[in-house]
Amino acid sequence: MSQDTLSEFVAATAAEFGIPGAAVGLWVDGREVFACHGVTSVDHPLPVDQDTLYVLGSVTKTCTATALMRLVAEGRVELDAPVRRYVPEFALPDEQAAAQITVLNLLNHTAGLDWRMILDTGEGDDALAGYVAGMAGLEQIAPVGARASYSQVGYNLAGRILEKVTGLPYEQAVATLLLKPLGMSNSVFAPAEAMTRRFAVGHNLDEDGTPVTVRQWKDTRANNPGGGIVSSVADQLRWARFHLGDGRAEGGDRVLPAEVLHRMTEPTVALQASTLGDAIGIGWFLRDVDGVRTVGHGGSANGQFAELLIVPERNFAVVVMSNAGPGGVPFNQTVVRWALRTFLGVVDRDPEPLPYDEARAREVVGGYENDAMTFTIGTDGAGLTLEVLIKPEIRAAADTELPSDYPPFAIGLLPGDADEYIVTDGALQGQRGFFTRDADGAVVGADLAGRLLAGPPPPPGEVRYGAAPAARGNG
Structure with a gap:
């Protein structure tokens, strides 16, 4: 060569x-x-x-x-x-x-x-x-x-x-x-x-x-x-x-x-x-x-x-x-x-995703977040999309320029019962992640590139690691 x-x-x-x-x-x-x-x-x-x-x-x-x-x-x-x-x-x-x-x-x-x-x-x-x-x-x-x-x-x-x-x-x-x-x-x-x-x-x-x-x-x-x-x-x-x-x-x-x-x-x-x-x-x-x-x-x-x-x-x-x-x-x-x-x-x-499955898709659709980002999974009835955005309050509070947000990516669920997925187009094509469930089987979190993002907060009185707190005391 x-x-x-x-x-x-x-x-x-x-x-x-x-x-x-x-x-x-x-x-x-x-x-x-x-x-x-x-x-x-x-x-x-x-x-x-x-x-x-x-x-x-x-x-x-x-x-x-x-x-x-x-x-x-x-x-x-x-x-x-x-x-x-x-x-x-x-x-x-x-x-x-x-x-x-x-x-x-x-x-x-x-x-x-x-x-x-x-x-x-x-x-x-x-x-x-x-x-x-x-x-x-x-x-x-x-x-x-x-x-x-x-x-x-x-x-x-x-x-x-x-x-x-x-x-x-x-x-x-x-x-x-x-x-x-x-x-x-x-x-x-x-x-x-x-x-x-x-x-x-x-x-x-x-x-x-x-x-x-x-x-x-x-x-x-x-x-x-x-x-x-x-x-x-x-x-x-x-x-x-x-x-x-x-x-x-x-x-x-x-x-x-x-x-x-x-x-x-x-x-x-x-x-x-x-x-x-x-x-x-x-x-x-x-x-x-x-x-x-x-x-x-x-x-x-x-x-x-x-x-x-x-x-x-x-x-x-x-x-x-x-x-x-x-x-x-x-x-x-x-x-x-x-x-x-x-x-x-x-x-x-890259592993091959499964054909679109409406029932499985509906389980994971929704909003997830961590301290700096929101992570939204949607469906049009024919496929799944993933949108990752820096939170508006983070952009507003930043003293310096932050990277631009990407348009939504297509994702596909992978075979098996581990709730894994893969990004199938765009700048993050090939990136893999998975969803986590609570003891009752409800999806409560999502991982992408090794980062945990939490789903909706638990009911009052329930403590669930991975649920995003309402506020952060980090300035």
Whole structure:
């Protein structure tokens, strides 16, 4: 497979999905291969290269988890220890939950914490401390340890553990523990550090399909542990190679013991009907694809999207970055699937949905919500649709520009009795989820991409984890 073939595929796929600028990196047959296409911005275009910085969103969680595992290896943190051992001021309305949540619960998304908390605590070194203080008003959405539910909040709290144990701001702690030892000189957090280098900006499409530059470049500083790293495709391929290795940097210095590094890719909790994976390790999603085990994580920012996938048994990695929605996610997934098929002969197929069933459809139709989004499933009598919207009050309260909402997607129910479904068109095509039921068999919640959304609130006097509270005390 020639460099030209990869470049031609990336260029054609970027055109198909309306991506102004993309960067792709492969580690295959013991060598690095890059294909960079297009421009950093439609307003002030510069060619994308392998050192162009992208906002990687939740791929950052792999850094936060690995930094904490270095502290575990040094005996400074215990995975099964309660968070309060390291952050004694941590509080929730549910005192029992606050006392029970462990470090591992944060890293494998089993703490029962909601997806996000809309709270801007500024850009100072006290941003994470203020964010954790705001959690005193955050209700649980599930009992501690009962299930996985993807949580940005949990990873931001994990970042505060790094601060408390090292005595350094989160960003400096990650740089000291990981970025500098691994030679990742093109990975930063602060806009002031990125602005002197070549960086991509996000885009969304206007009404006629033209890419328009978005004005919010990245999230608030308190969200850095869960989604704030800015990095290049070359640095991320170096990151992937580290996780394929034995815990040493390229120069031979030991960063993590091999057994600790490999523990991160061992299952800790199973996932149901999730495109993210079949299970969660420590900071990584684990998935079997066509009989081959993969390790990965994706991320999204405002008009920027990233995907990192590792195949340990084949010493293979693929990194994809793109800078436009809504095409960024399907573009990244298309490139990853092509790379797996082309270089490894591994085919990633979506399951086929069932024909429309009116009785089953009527059970799931309705509204669901979490702290930031509404999730509405409707039917026209011939098919099901899913509409995911950011809540109007969240948009109104936001100090920065939020991503545009997508039009409704078609979804189909999957075979079996597990109440699973798949998105069959649009920007989220291929995403899977499932519905949850109460003891009486009524549908009371829905999952999508590992995130729990609650259905209608229970009758007065009934306590039901997963039901959305009437108000949040998170500012």
